[in-house]
Structures are given as structure tokens and as C-alpha cells.
Amino acid sequence: MTGFTEALPALRDAVRRDHARYLDDLRALVELETPSSSPHAVGRAADWLQQWVVAMLGQSESHTRHDFGDHGPTLVFDYPGQRPGRVVLLAHYDTVWPLGTIEDIPFSVTDGVIRGPGVLDMKAGLIAGVHAIRHAREHGLALPALTLVCNGDEELGSPASRPIIEAAGEGALAALVLEPGVGWDLKTERKAVGVFELRTTGIESHAGNDPEGGASAVHAIAELIGQVADLNALDEGTSVNVGVVTGGTGRNVVAGSATAKIDTRATQVSEMERVDTALRALRASDPRVGVELLGSWGRPPMRHDETQRPLFERASAIAAAVRAPLGRRSVGGGSDGNFLAARGIPVLDGLGASGAGPHARNEHVLEGDVDDRILLIAGILASVGE
């Protein structure tokens, strides 16, 4: 922490003085709506980000824009360091909010609460990350080389940006994920999420006149749902839920088709494999009924293991200097940090902003925490790998 603690009082004043500028930058990005499903709209925000990041941090050593057509662009900015090693900052700028949400929930700052579509998840974090880099540099803190990744398809599971994120993480000292935290806690464990659909196809017939001629897809799926539910292993951190079941066309018809939608979560790769294998092996006891499984596991799990602990402890010491030591949270869903944690890179997730209601209409950021978050990110950047 050499350097950071000494610089902290001056840094704190500077961040406070710049608070209005932070809000202006956040407003500009929030008002450029970026639903993941509208790559064109996401692309317009990418244009703005390219100019803004360069205005804030200067022309980057290399600056790549990956356009994908059906997914929002991913931007990668590389900056040289003043000391060895490199840190990756991950920020997505797409949101779950459809175009026009800004009319219902305009950007606002009232009584210490910042609102607007995507403000918590995670535009406030992206803006905070860039402000933190600038403040750290202006106060003469020696930083490692930095790679800032801004992706526009995170809310879709990062299908197009995943290889770019993995490449950016290669050889990095650490990855800082600018997703929201929970209060002053970071997200140190995130489960893997699997989304599957089970489909059965039987033979339709009249239930009264020709029961033997039919093979019921509904009876078959009912039988299989029991087997799916048996895959739960809550002690192992694995949950398997059949959330939606549909099937059949009429009370007196032996059903020709049925589906079951499955959500599954796990904290261990071995458990992901166990569930995957079992789901793929499902067969109906009536051999005339076909069984098909669609879907897959998404991001791998992130655990608070030996690779992760030292970085967290270091960040917590910095947080203690800024305000208080960090707490830890385990959450059900994944982030882009999971990709890098799975590759053995230390990850700090949940650095972006504090507030509540991601993906909900009460989404908001607590204005009073913004400055401390910027200081925390700056302090971590100044200390990682030191």
C-alpha cells in the first residue's frame, strides 16, 4: 500500500471535487440506452465510450473495437504501466432495459439515490473504474499496465465477448470486475448457472378409443421430472429446479409433446458435470417416447479459494484505509469474472457501485458510496502485485 495511504487524503479531496463530473459522465452513458438485444443502440454507446475513455485516460497503447452484428461491440483499451504486471478491468455497458425505459425512469439524483436504466448494473461501475484510473495517475501512483474491457453482450451471457475477455485475462495479475457489490461487500463466490429444456415427443391418439395406440409425452415428462428433481444436492451447493412445464393439447388426447424448463446452479465443476451427464442420459420408460435435451451450462463457478484469498485480503486492507474492511458475499448468478477465476486468475468482483434492484424497476445506486468506491478501485490498482 506504499504510496496509496500517503496519497489518500489528497486523493479523497480530488474525488470529492470531481463528484459532479462523475455524475455528468454517468448521466451521458445512462441516457444512451443499451439493451443487449439492440446491437445498433449498444454500438452508439460504444462510439461515445471510445471518445470518452480516450478523453479521460489518453490515447491507449492499443485500442480494439470488436463488432459482431447480432451482439453489441466489445472495446478493449490497453495502457502501459509504471511498474511490472498487468491488471484487467471488466465492465459491461449493455443493460436488460428495453429502449424507451429512460422515459419512465429518467436519470435522476435525488436524496442520495441515483436512478436510471442500468445505473447499478453496471454503468456506475464502469464510470467509477475510469475515474479511479485517472485520479490514481494524477496523484502519481505507480500503476501496473491496464487492460479495460467494455463488453456489450454481458446480459446475454457474453457469447461473443467471452474469448476476448479470456484473452485479456491471459497472464494478468488480477481482474477487477466493476459489477455492483452489496453494501461494502464484494462478491467472492458466484455459482455456475445452467439453463436447459427437456422435450419429450410421444404419439398422439384418442385417450378413450385408442389408448394403446398412443405414447404419452406428458406421462413421460412427469416421470422424468422426478429424476431431474433427484439431482438436487443442496449440501454440495447444487440446485436443480423445473420451473415451467407445458404439454398436451386436450384432456382426452394422449399427449404428443411436452417440455420442462430447468434452471440449475452449482459451485463445483464436478457437480456441473454430474448434472450435465445425468440430464443427457434421461430416457422415458416407454421406448416410443423420444427425449431431447436443449441448453447448456453458462459461466463456470467462482470460489473463494487459495488463488482468490490473497487478493481479497489485500483489497480489504485498502478498503480499511478508505473506510472499513470488506465483507464477502456468495451469490447465485455469474459474471464475466467467472471466466477468469476458472482460469486461475485472482478476481475481485462487485467493486463497481452499491445500491439495490439490479434488473428491477427500483434499480438505484447510493450516491454516498460513489466516492469511496472510486478510492477503493484506485487503491487496489496502486497495490496489486506490488
Ligand SMILES: [Zn+2]
Ligand atoms: Zn452486470
